[in-house]
Amino acid sequence: MTLGERLRLLRESRKLSQIELAQALGIPNQSISNYERDYRKPPFDLIQKFADYYEVSMDYLLGREEYLYDSGKVKDVKAFLADGIFVYDHITLDEEDIAFLKQSFEFIIKKKLKQSEGK
16 A cells, blocks of 8 residues: 555544645645646655644554554553553553453454454
8 A cells, every 4th residue: 555545544534634734734635636646745854743633653654654643652452451550540450351342342343343253
């Protein structure tokens, strides 16, 4: 996938028009169009701005990494839940609460997998 394709995918996934994105970034909307169609490559500082705006890594935008989100911000839910004591709003969760959270996450993942199979 090209840089332009990734930029377009990210914009559309957030239901933004090119004009709305251009206004948010402070650049001409024609530039957005040119970048998304790979007619022009954005300068380095603008690639950084895109990455910050979309909360993705520059490596993802440039095609050096397939994972959408910045790996420094991604948390593995299984490892997180297996990791210890949990406190939410000053309330400590016990093992039963954590087991319920695990089941809830598993339900959500199964639902997402079924949705993606239907596409």
